Amino acid sequence: MPMLICSKMTGIKFLKPQGMKRIKLINIVFAGLLLAACNVNEPILFDSSMNFLAFSASSINVRENQGAVSTQIVLGATSGSPQTNVTVEVSNEGLDNPAIEGADYTIVSKQVETVDGVAQIAINPIDNEDFTGDKSFYITIISNTQGYNNGSHKQILVVLKDDEHPLGNWIGEYVVTAVSYGSPGAWDEAWVVTTEPDPADVNNLIITGIGGDGSSPAVYLSITGVVNLDEMTITLAPGQTIGDVYGYGNVAVYKGTDAGDDLLPDEPVIGILEEDGTILIDLWGHMIVEGEYAGYLWDVFNTTWTKQ
Numbered sequence: 008m009p010m011l012i013c014s015k016m017t018g019i020k021f022l023k024p025q026g027m028k029r030i031k032l033i034n035i036v037f038a039g040l041l042l043a044a045c046n047v048n049e050p051i052l053f054d055s056s057m058n059f060l061a062f063s064a065s066s067i068n069v070r071e072n073q074g075a076v077s078t079q080i081v082l083g084a085t086s087g088s089p090q091t092n093v094t095v096e097v098s099n100e101g102l103d104n105p106a107i108e109g110a111d112y113t114i115v116s117k118q119v120e121t122v123d124g125v126a127q128i129a130i131n132p133i134d135n136e137d138f139t140g141d142k143s144f145y146i147t148i149i150s151n152t153q154g155y156n157n158g159s160h161k162q163i164l165v166v167l168k169d170d171e172h173p174l175g176n177w178i179g180e181y182v183v184t185a186v187s188y189g190s191p192g193a194w195d196e197a198w199v200v201t202t203e204p205d206p207a208d209v210n211n212l213i214i215t216g217i218g219g220d221g222s223s224p225a226v227y228l229s230i231t232g233v234v235n236l237d238e239m240t241i242t243l244a245p246g247q248t249i250g251d252v253y254g255y256g257n258v259a260v261y262k263g264t265d266a267g268d269d270l271l272p273d274e275p276v277i278g279i280l281e282e283d284g285t286i287l288i289d290l291w292g293h294m295i296v297e298g299e300y301a302g303y304l305w306d307v308f309n310t311t312w313t314k315q
Contacts, residue, residue: 058084060093060121060148061158069112072134072170078163080119080126080148082155090121091153095128099144106142106167114146130165138171140206172204174212174234176284177241180315183217185291185308188267194306196220202232210234212241218293223254230260234280241286243276248296253305256298263292263307270294270304284314 063079080093095117099105106112115129128146147162172178180201187194198217205211212232219225230247234240245261252258261270262277270292278288293305 055085055088058082058088058153058155059158060091060151060155061160062146062148062163063160064163065160066164066166068166068168069130069132070168070170071132073132075115075129075131077127077129078146078165080121080128082121082124082126083158084124084155089153090124091151091155092118092120093126093151094118094149095146096149097144097146102143102145104140104142106144106165108144111142111167112144112165132167134170136171138173138209139169140172141169141204142167173209173236174204176282177212177234177280177286177314178202178204179284181286181312182315184311184313186310188263188265188307188309190267194220196306196308200312205231217249217260218252218258220253225252226250227252228257232278236280239280241278241280241288243278245272245275246296249293252293253295255295255300255303257296258293258305259296261292261294263290263304265290265307267307268304270307278310278312286310286312288312 060080060082063081067076067078069076080095082088082091095114097108097114097117099107108114111133113131113133115131117128119126119128143164143166145162145164148157180199183198183200185196185198187196196219198219200214200216203213203215205213210233212234213229214232215229216227217230218227228248228250230243230249232241232243235242243260246259248257248259250257260276261272262274263270276288276291278286280286288310290307291310292307295301295303295305
């Protein structure tokens, strides 16, 4: 694989994309034109016929062992509008691994009243000792006593996260300390990473949130690590793309060298798993793989993953 061994030591870390001030200026002028086009004397009309009910989100994750969890139905209404009683129903039609009411969860009540514009639907997940994978079901707003309309989120998907997953110790949110080999201390990075089970393979972890040094907004892609519980290792195939995390184009992960100035493009990246959820991965290398700087090595890190 052709590769320019330039890394952040060549100054790439400090390059600033051109034209940003011009873009910001254009945006400001455009916003001003929009404001000028508005008639400040025209009132925004909102009457009671526009009152609506909706869930506060389109989906919610509930850990199997976390106890009762509430999801909110919000009433959007004009001042003085009466509160209302809301009726919901549950279903699992069309879901690949459906949750069964009474076996996997219970709903405390399917008729709830809004209080100060909010109604609470209480979900009780039922913990078990078997690994069945994450299961899901829908809660849907059916009616309300005031006849208010439903908003865009009249239904919510509830995902019951299985706590018996064999990789459960290493599923969740991590704070990752990435110590630079290129310039320890000066070029260290800190990442907030999420690991999730792969629904297609119980031995895989889906990893999202790797990279970024705070110099630009990061656009993250997910990569896959293969876990071997007998050897307590996690292995990542080389060349997986983590996203445009530094603002210079997509970045891929490769095994690096402890000199911090080279990559081993054909070797996997291998880390060590600890029982408490900690993950240790050394020689984690980043290379820019698209755009003007494609082929530039960004850095090599010694990473410590601490589960939150």
